[in-house]
Amino acid sequence: MLNPSKRTFGFETRMLHAGHIPDAETGARAVPIYMTSSYVFKDTDQAAQLFDLKQYGNIYTRISNPTTATFEERLASLENGTGAVAVASGMAAQFSVFMTLCQPGDEIVASTDLYGGSITQLTHTFKKLSLDVKFVPPNDMEAWEKAITPKTRALYGEIVGNPGGSILDLESLAALAKKKHIPLIVDNTFATPYLCRPIDWGATIVVHSATKFIGGHGNSLGGAVIESGNFDYSHFPTIAEPSPAYHNLRFYDTFGHYGFLMKLRTETVRDTGACISPMNSFLLIQGLETLSVRMDRHTANALAVAKFLAGHKAISTVHYAGLENHRDHALAKKYLPKGPGAVFAFEIKPSGGDAREAGKKFIESLHVFSHLANVGDARSLVIHPASTTHQQLSDEELKRSGIGPGTVRLSVGLETLEDLLWDLDQALLAI
Amino acid sequence: MGFGSGASCDITLNTALTPEQREIYQNPDLIREILNQSKNIVLIGLSSDPSKASYFVASYLQSEGYHIIPVTPRAGKILGETCYSSLKDVPIPIDLVDVFRPAREVPAIVDEAIAVGAKALWTQLRIIDFEAAERARVAGLKVVMDKCVKMEHGRYQGGLHWAGMNTEIITAKRKLTV
Numbered sequence: 001m002l003n004p005s006k007r008t009f010g011f012e013t014r015m016l017h018a019g020h021i022p023d024a025e026t027g028a029r030a031v032p033i034y035m036t037s038s039y040v041f042k043d044t045d046q047a048a049q050l051f052d053l054k055q056y057g058n059i060y061t062r063i064s065n066p067t068t069a070t071f072e073e074r075l076a077s078l079e080n081g082t083g084a085v086a087v088a089s090g091m092a093a094q095f096s097v098f099m100t101l102c103q104p105g106d107e108i109v110a111s112t113d114l115y116g117g118s119i120t121q122l123t124h125t126f127k128k129l130s131l132d133v134k135f136v137p138p139n140d141m142e143a144w145e146k147a148i149t150p151k152t153r154a155l156y157g158e159i160v161g162n163p164g165g166s167i168l169d170l171e172s173l174a175a176l177a178k179k180k181h182i183p184l185i186v187d188n189t190f191a192t193p194y195l196c197r198p199i200d201w202g203a204t205i206v207v208h209s210a211t212k213f214i215g216g217h218g219n220s221l222g223g224a225v226i227e228s229g230n231f232d233y234s235h236f237p238t239i240a241e242p243s244p245a246y247h248n249l250r251f252y253d254t255f256g257h258y259g260f261l262m263k264l265r266t267e268t269v270r271d272t273g274a275c276i277s278p279m280n281s282f283l284l285i286q287g288l289e290t291l292s293v294r295m296d297r298h299t300a301n302a303l304a305v306a307k308f309l310a311g312h313k314a315i316s317t318v319h320y321a322g323l324e325n326h327r328d329h330a331l332a333k334k335y336l337p338k339g340p341g342a343v344f345a346f347e348i349k350p351s352g353g354d355a356r357e358a359g360k361k362f363i364e365s366l367h368v369f370s371h372l373a374n375v376g377d378a379r380s381l382v383i384h385p386a387s388t389t390h391q392q393l394s395d396e397e398l399k400r401s402g403i404g405p406g407t408v409r410l411s412v413g414l415e416t417l418e419d420l421l422w423d424l425d426q427a428l429l430a431i
Numbered sequence: 432m433g434f435g436s437g438a439s440c441d442i443t444l445n446t447a448l449t450p451e452q453r454e455i456y457q458n459p460d461l462i463r464e465i466l467n468q469s470k471n472i473v474l475i476g477l478s479s480d481p482s483k484a485s486y487f488v489a490s491y492l493q494s495e496g497y498h499i500i501p502v503t504p505r506a507g508k509i510l511g512e513t514c515y516s517s518l519k520d521v522p523i524p525i526d527l528v529d530v531f532r533p534a535r536e537v538p539a540i541v542d543e544a545i546a547v548g549a550k551a552l553w554t555q556l557r558i559i560d561f562e563a564a565e566r567a568r569v570a571g572l573k574v575v576m577d578k579c580v581k582m583e584h585g586r587y588q589g590g591l592h593w594a595g596m597n598t599e600i601i602t603a604k605r606k607l608t609v
Contacts, residue, residue, distance in 0.1 A: 004602075005460055013601065018601060021606055023606055046494070054487055055494055057590060058593060068595075070592075080444075229445040254484045256445075258594070261594075265594070
């Protein structure tokens with residue numbers, strides 16, 4: 001079709017153009033950084049209309065910002081969502097979703113295979129808010145169904161479990177969520193919308209730590225909530241009922257498929273203040289513009305590294321679903337056909353000595369992999385979860401999350417592949 | 432009011448219509464044309480309750496420079512504009528009839544819209560009646576169905592983008608007006 005108004009543009013085109021039209025005044029091609037806290041009103045009537053949500057527009061950067069809006073719309077476009085709200089971090093993103101959907105006494109059901117910080121948030125911070133969580137193995141559909149009660153407000157899981165490498169069975173979970181009339185929330189951080197779009201498989205809400213592969217350069221924190229616009233919230237108490245914080249506005253009734261995101265932005269994020277800096281939004285936009293190119297290389301390097309480790313005599317197991325012998329390989333092929341990301345863990349098998357010591361020695365012997373607490377950097381990263389990211393967890397929680405004393409997690413970067421293999425080889429020799 | 436020329440775009444999200452039906456009743460070029468050429472917009476079923484969707488749409492259209500005309504059984508004024516009980520009572524030419532009533536009331540509304548010579552008919556989200564819409568089209572009205580006037584205006588005017596929503600507009604062309 002030659003009519004541009006009917007063209008469905010491809011992923012890469014949207015990575016570069018969605019959410020930004022060069023402005024009339026300057027024509028600036030790159031997305032301008034609107035480093036401002038607030039915005040001058042046209043007149044008192046407009047100010048009142050804005051505060052009443054009757055007009056679109058910016059009031060204060062805690063609620064919205066033009067640079068951030070480009071980041072939001074671009075991410076929504078890439079995830080095939082109806083819209084997005086960007087926030088300070090991935091933790092803020094998921095928390096904003098829970099705060100928007102839940103009220104005291106409510107529950108969520110979550111996968112056991114989550115980032116340690118998420119497990120802590122759901123277990124301990126939830127308790128302070130009189131919320132409850134039930135953890136279930138990610139692909140035990142019976143366990144998910146049995147854990148759902150009339151108080152359950154959402155199902156929650158990570159597309160690629162951290163750090164066991166499990167793959168969420170999106171289609172089955174979405175069918176269950178639909179049957180129970182509750183939203184399925186998927187943390188798509190490890191896949192990015194280039195490798196998997198959960199909304200296409202029936203998820204209602206997608207959350208991201210944009211700090212990881214979306215930004216891609218380890219320089220800025222950020223998070224985002226994307227919503228499908230396909231969930232019927234008309235009987236969902238927190239979204240459908242009159243909001244005392246907005247003159248009894250009924251968000252779903254008034255804003256329809258934008259209702260959830262409008263409530264999340266203008267109530268939850270407004271009130272909790274977990275906003276993103278416009279400078280961070282700009283840097284994360286830079287990341288989005290090369291996302292597909294980077295992810296192709298990340299996944300190619302990750303698969304090569306995983307194969308190398310799987311064949312190494314000092315390694316017992318490699319938890320990468322891209323490998324044929326991984327329990328979730330078939331799910332990975334279905335939901336992440338380009339590859340299940342570039343973050344995975346493996347188990348060191350020391351000849352004689354203890355695994356924890358071997359893990360520490362291995363990490364200290366690396367020259368190219370950076371030892372730090374992050375993933376999704378262009379550089380290769382390494383960490384020992386039992387003593388760092390997951391250290392707040394009890395032994396039982398660690399076991400449930402599939403983390404042993406010798407578990408080492410990698411985030412495979414974009415360096416020369418031969419250098420990465422050399423580095424791992426020489427460090428394994430040192431243990 | 433309108434926003435001059437610029438990129439139109441098809442929006443594929445959040446509609447109950449098939450691609451073939453969207454081609455007819457959600458044509459992006461037609462939507463732009465209606466929003467650019469209309470001045471007098473009748474809102475059928477406009478509520479006087481400031482928390483209702485129709486009130487949000489009406490106050491938005493007013494602030495964007497359109498003349499809104501409430502058609503509702505209720506007497507008096509809403510947003511400073513006189514209410515009329517039917518389309519036939521509206522004393523000025525009608526550019527657009529925007530429907531906030533259930534689908535079962537659409538056939539009668541179409542009859543009146545044709546009778547008074549309205550230029551366009553628009554039914555809000557999930558208000559769908561293909562038979563009535565087709566009758567309006569054959570009579571020469573421009574017809575849009577299962578869309579929100581405010582959302583569509585906001586899509587092209589830029590406001591929807593500021594709210595982080597997916598406008599599906601992709602263009603490298605510079606905006607023409609400030």
